[in-house]
Amino acid sequence: MSQFLEQIINGLVLGGIYALIAVGYTMVYGIIQLINFAHGEIFMFGAYIALMLITVFGIPFWIALPLSMILCGMLGMLIDLVAYRPLRNAPRLSALITAIGMSLALQNLARMIWSARPRQFSPEVLPTIFLSQNAVTLPGGASLPYRDVFIMVLALVLMVALNRLIYLTKIGKAMRACAQNPVAANLMGIRTNRVIAITFIIGSALGAVAGIMVGLREVVTPTMGYYKGVAAFAAAVLGGIGNITGAMLGGIIIGLAEVFGAGYISSGYRLAIAYIIMIGVIVIRPSGLFGKSTGHRA
Amino acid sequence: MKNQLTPKNITFGLFICFLPLLMYGIDAIALFLSHRNIYLGFPSGDYMLRIIVRAYLYMLLAIGLNIVCGFTGLLDLGYVGFYLIGGYTAGLLMARLGVNYWIALPLAVLNGALWGLLRGAPTLRLTGDYFAIVTFGFAELLFRIVKNEQWLIGGPNGLVRDIPPPSILGVVFNQNWHNYYHILILLILVVFIAYRLQHSRVGRAWVAIREDEQAAESMGINVSRYKALAFAVSAAIGGLGGGFVAQFQVNISAPFFEFWESILILCMVVLGGMGSIRGAMIGAAILGSLGEVLRPGFIIPYQFGGSRYLIFGLILILLMRFRPGGLTLRKAS
Amino acid sequence: MRNWLVGLLIVGFVSILGCQAQDRSTSQTQRAPRELKVAVAAPFTGNAAAFGEMIRRGAELQAKEINDAGGVNGMKLMLVFEDDAGKDAEASLVAERIANNLQILAVVGHFNSSCSLAGKPIYQRAGIVELSPGSTNVNVCEGSDWTFRNLYRDDFQGKFIAQYIDKILTDLQSVAVFFDNDDYGRGLRNAFVEEAEKIGLNLVASEAYDRDNTDFKAQLTSIKAKNPDAIFISGLYSEAGLIAKQARETGITAQFFGADGVDSPDFLTIAGSAAEGTYLTTPFTFGAAGEDALQMAANFEEMHGVAPDTWAALTYDAVGMIADALEKTYNPEASVADNRKSIRDHLASLDTPEEGYKGVTGLTYFDTNGDTVNKPAYVKIVKDGQFVAAGQQLLELD
Numbered sequence A: 001m002s003q004f005l006e007q008i009i010n011g012l013v014l015g016g017i018y019a020l021i022a023v024g025y026t027m028v029y030g031i032i033q034l035i036n037f038a039h040g041e042i043f044m045f046g047a048y049i050a051l052m053l054i055t056v057f058g059i060p061f062w063i064a065l066p067l068s069m070i071l072c073g074m075l076g077m078l079i080d081l082v083a084y085r086p087l088r089n090a091p092r093l094s095a096l097i098t099a100i101g102m103s104l105a106l107q108n109l110a111r112m113i114w115s116a117r118p119r120q121f122s123p124e125v126l127p128t129i130f131l132s133q134n135a136v137t138l139p140g141g142a143s144l145p146y147r148d149v150f151i152m153v154l155a156l157v158l159m160v161a162l163n164r165l166i167y168l169t170k171i172g173k174a175m176r177a178c179a180q181n182p183v184a185a186n187l188m189g190i191r192t193n194r195v196i197a198i199t200f201i202i203g204s205a206l207g208a209v210a211g212i213m214v215g216l217r218e219v220v221t222p223t224m225g226y227y228k229g230v231a232a233f234a235a236a237v238l239g240g241i242g243n244i245t246g247a248m249l250g251g252i253i254i255g256l257a258e259v260f261g262a263g264y265i266s267s268g269y270r271l272a273i274a275y276i277i278m279i280g281v282i283v284i285r286p287s288g289l290f291g292k293s294t295g296h297r298a
Numbered sequence B: 001m002k003n004q005l006t007p008k009n010i011t012f013g014l015f016i017c018f019l020p021l022l023m024y025g026i027d028a029i030a031l032f033l034s035h036r037n038i039y040l041g042f043p044s045g046d047y048m049l050r051i052i053v054r055a056y057l058y059m060l061l062a063i064g065l066n067i068v069c070g071f072t073g074l075l076d077l078g079y080v081g082f083y084l085i086g087g088y089t090a091g092l093l094m095a096r097l098g099v100n101y102w103i104a105l106p107l108a109v110l111n112g113a114l115w116g117l118l119r120g121a122p123t124l125r126l127t128g129d130y131f132a133i134v135t136f137g138f139a140e141l142l143f144r145i146v147k148n149e150q151w152l153i154g155g156p157n158g159l160v161r162d163i164p165p166p167s168i169l170g171v172v173f174n175q176n177w178h179n180y181y182h183i184l185i186l187l188i189l190v191v192f193i194a195y196r197l198q199h200s201r202v203g204r205a206w207v208a209i210r211e212d213e214q215a216a217e218s219m220g221i222n223v224s225r226y227k228a229l230a231f232a233v234s235a236a237i238g239g240l241g242g243g244f245v246a247q248f249q250v251n252i253s254a255p256f257f258e259f260w261e262s263i264l265i266l267c268m269v270v271l272g273g274m275g276s277i278r279g280a281m282i283g284a285a286i287l288g289s290l291g292e293v294l295r296p297g298f299i300i301p302y303q304f305g306g307s308r309y310l311i312f313g314l315i316l317i318l319l320m321r322f323r324p325g326g327l328t329l330r331k332a333s
Numbered sequence C: 001m002r003n004w005l006v007g008l009l010i011v012g013f014v015s016i017l018g019c020q021a022q023d024r025s026t027s028q029t030q031r032a033p034r035e036l037k038v039a040v041a042a043p044f045t046g047n048a049a050a051f052g053e054m055i056r057r058g059a060e061l062q063a064k065e066i067n068d069a070g071g072v073n074g075m076k077l078m079l080v081f082e083d084d085a086g087k088d089a090e091a092s093l094v095a096e097r098i099a100n101n102l103q104i105l106a107v108v109g110h111f112n113s114s115c116s117l118a119g120k121p122i123y124q125r126a127g128i129v130e131l132s133p134g135s136t137n138v139n140v141c142e143g144s145d146w147t148f149r150n151l152y153r154d155d156f157q158g159k160f161i162a163q164y165i166d167k168i169l170t171d172l173q174s175v176a177v178f179f180d181n182d183d184y185g186r187g188l189r190n191a192f193v194e195e196a197e198k199i200g201l202n203l204v205a206s207e208a209y210d211r212d213n214t215d216f217k218a219q220l221t222s223i224k225a226k227n228p229d230a231i232f233i234s235g236l237y238s239e240a241g242l243i244a245k246q247a248r249e250t251g252i253t254a255q256f257f258g259a260d261g262v263d264s265p266d267f268l269t270i271a272g273s274a275a276e277g278t279y280l281t282t283p284f285t286f287g288a289a290g291e292d293a294l295q296m297a298a299n300f301e302e303m304h305g306v307a308p309d310t311w312a313a314l315t316y317d318a319v320g321m322i323a324d325a326l327e328k329t330y331n332p333e334a335s336v337a338d339n340r341k342s343i344r345d346h347l348a349s350l351d352t353p354e355e356g357y358k359g360v361t362g363l364t365y366f367d368t369n370g371d372t373v374n375k376p377a378y379v380k381i382v383k384d385g386q387f388v389a390a391g392q393q394l395l396e397l398d
Helices: A002-032 A039-055 A061-087 A092-114 A146-168 A170-180 A182-187 A192-217 A224-238 A244-265 A267-284 B007-017 B019-034 B045-071 B080-097 B101-123 B128-148 B176-198 B201-211 B213-218 B223-249 B259-272 B277-293 B302-322 C002-019 C049-068 C088-099 C113-126 C154-167 C183-199 C217-226 C237-250 C265-275 C291-304 C310-329 C336-349
Strands: A135-137 A143-145 C035-042 C076-083 C104-109 C129-132 C147-149 C174-180 C202-209 C230-234 C255-258 C279-282 C357-359 C362-364 C378-383 C386-389
Touching: A002 A039, A002 A146, A002 A170, A002 A192, A002 A224, A002 A244, A002 C217, A039 A061, A039 A092, A039 A192, A039 A224, A061 A092, A061 A192, A061 B302, A092 A224, A092 B259, A092 B302, A135 A146, A143 A146, A143 C237, A146 A170, A146 A192, A146 A244, A170 A182, A170 A192, A182 A192, A192 A224, A224 A244, A224 A267, A224 B128, A244 A267, A244 C217, A267 B101, A267 B128, A267 C202, A267 C217, B007 B019, B019 B045, B019 B176, B045 B176, B045 B201, B045 B223, B045 B259, B045 B277, B045 C088, B080 B101, B080 B128, B080 B223, B080 B259, B101 B128, B101 B223, B128 B259, B176 B201, B176 B223, B176 B277, B201 B213, B201 B223, B213 B223, B223 C088, B259 B277, B259 B302, B277 B302, B277 C088, C035 C049, C035 C088, C035 C310, C049 C076, C049 C291, C049 C310, C076 C088, C076 C310, C088 C104, C088 C113, C104 C113, C104 C310, C104 C336, C113 C129, C113 C147, C113 C183, C129 C310, C129 C336, C154 C183, C154 C230, C154 C279, C174 C183, C174 C217, C183 C202, C183 C230, C202 C217, C217 C237, C230 C237, C237 C255, C237 C265, C291 C310, C310 C336, C310 C357
Parallel strands: C035 C076, C035 C104, C104 C129, C129 C147, C174 C202, C174 C230, C230 C255, C255 C279
Antiparallel strands: A135 A143, C279 C378, C357 C362, C378 C386
16 A cells, blocks of 8 residues: 555656646647647756756755746747747648757757766755655655655646636736637737747746756756657647646646556556557547647647 | 650669669779778768668658658658568568568568558547657557567567578578669659559548548548558558568667657658658658768768767758748648 | 759769768878778767767777877777667668778777677678677677677676575575666566576566666555565666665665676766665776776776776777787788788687786687677675675676
8 A cells, every 4th residue: 555655656746747848848839739849858958957057056956946947948939939930830840840850959969068977966966855865754664755745846836826827817818819819819919929939938947847856856868858758748638738737637647657557567668558548548539638629720 | 743754864763773883883993992002081882872772761661651641631650650560570570480571571561551550440530639649659659569578579679680681592682782672672662652542533532631621521532441541551661661671670679660760750751841752752862861971070070970960950940941841842732 | 953953962962972081181092001990889879878978988098098009010090989879770870881991990889789780790791890898688799700799798697696696695585676678688687587587586576667767766666565685777877876766765775786787986976875785796896807997997087087887998998909909910911801800810719718808807708609708797886985896706607
């Protein structure tokens, strides 16, 4: 039983991280129908930027976190500006190929800058609360580090904040309008390009947080964006791509499915089991768990 | 495509036919000069021939993917799955059961088509990115299966080794120029089939489905049947490519069929221009050899050897920026 | 018009390939070559790029030392680095590129077993030595006269670890295997499991992980439920370090055991205090292997700013072996094919301990297959954040 409880916690932590990345995919998709393959790389850059800020510039963690969110948001906006905006009226797949090219370029750029060796936040530079020794002991002897609690809480807080932003603020309303119909939104006086830029900023900033979380728990490598990015994308689709609440739940479901797949079924098929669940859901409900039937946008 | 025997076309045909001779000519000269300690600053013909064989292979695969992506307009992110099916069908039959290549190759094609239909059945209802992600999941699943099921594959990490080369009447086909003509014949066959399909009732039905599925259905086109046919043909071509590559590589393993290959083939199709056979071939010729052209030495100095794929990515971005409709630009419908 | 465009593109591509000067400096006419070229093929990009980096550094150090000491018979040893990205498809192209380059005399590489296997038929056809410093799959050298390796095979090491646990660490009653689902990790695990079953070791769990993942808690939690006394981590240090760390966080108190893939200072950095007490096998220990190895480690750190790992040391030796062969057999008058063949013949003649090449990773000599035989395995243990030789070594295998 205690094993079960531990696996649930593992799944929730992982799921929270996936959800934060998935939100970035789904927000961009909701507005410009682009699978932003480079989002996984933005997430990776977020981790590296925070790592650099902390270890090279000696900035305390609590300042480096928002700072890298800002820098990563800028990076996301910049990518949109130089790569995607010129292709707004081009065939959708052209933008997809641009995103793939961007992903490839960013991943290799990171490898050239920071080398391929895995890096991590060294314990000396982190607030002591994040050290793995500081933990709550669960029934059954497992320890739940405060760090993991922090990850789950932060993910939840950011999700709720995002949800409030989308549904209660003016910019959120503009985003929803753009997602429904960009042309009509434009006619209503919404500056579409600005809304898209803000979407990229928010998505990238959340991706940066996820990157830092992975850096705290695991390691930072140039290829981390790919693996976690693909899983997060699956989460976004599972929840109904374009739907933010769906992406959050999709992230949690994929995280739990991955952990339970690896823990109870077969560890070699870890993510594959999550994909099987995803395929099952899509085949039964062709637009994801929460998606509206917008099938003809292809 | 007008099949006219203009001098230009004949020259081009002859060039394609005698390309290996040209390449081996280069090698012969280089060898001759090396005895006098003169080294040409020139990669060898054999190496270039292998690049060309691989580019032809990618052309074949790109044409196959183009049937689903270009003709019927569905985004397929798991094409490599069929390539994998073909590769392992032929590879396992030949290496573990000793089946003759000329029997194993058609079986690989059939198996590919079968899996195309199997995958097609549950995805007929899906459109757009939901279809894409299911195809991705399918290919990823197959990839994990070859990685994990060692009792089936034989080696760790999906390794099938020592796949024997094909032979006819005791002549063993294991040189690069053998493979050149081998893939050339397969490619011509595939181009022919794809071309005939494109310009037949079937091809027009596919385009109708791409443009508007509901309208096509109301015009009396059996959408499910034509989609299934597209999946089967596309997958069969993937299987053919896999069957060829099994003997070409001698040893195959799981990384050969990873997700990146799907993406690469998709890039070829989009880069050349969706829905055009010639576009797919041009895209494949460029991206299939770009990785090698960008090897350090000429364009990239040795110090920046690691930047190969960075430049690859930037080229993709720039090509799409300036030719968003693909290189063989047609009026986007 | 469009046909012309296509034609132009093809011609352009061929000519770009054609002009790709392999090396500008030697493209002019030269009488006797003043430099000898050896290719080093490894994954310098892609998922395994971290290992490629160490391979490059090891090779660079050896080449620098040789050239500083006057080169090979007065000729400079020049390394040509070729990237196979850790993928077999690229490896076969790289192999063709190297094999047909008439200036390259031998190849040190590849790293991944799948890449070595992909290159094998091509190197064999062209007649050029392939000396792998990293491929441990059992079949890599089989069936080709031209393929060698200077490290031991999966089956030896798996057997060694199983017997070490059985004979020396007798208080360990149950063992779990946590393996990298790749050719190295799985090959090693297969050999270990086979031997463990034979000698009756109590295997309680065997879980896989993938190299692109960095979260191992799910598998570790299920290993923990089986409560093993020891966990054999069959994989590479980048993941093994994280596994050790995450295992301790999960509350696992078992003894860790690793193979040569774990032998890197990075393992200590990543795992931190969790590495403490880990046993691992290695072809050499910088502490115990003698002056040479210590000297090499010091030079390496001076040149590159990081400590060497196993692969760096193995590559260092592999390049040294090729240079040694060149020194003994290279004939400026003979043709490339003959020189390549004489390197092979020299390596093949290293078939007894007396003939063997003595490098920092110990004595290397080959059997008829080209596999390294009887390279001793040492056991190290992590103590106070340092690798030290374990108190008891296992000298003879059953």
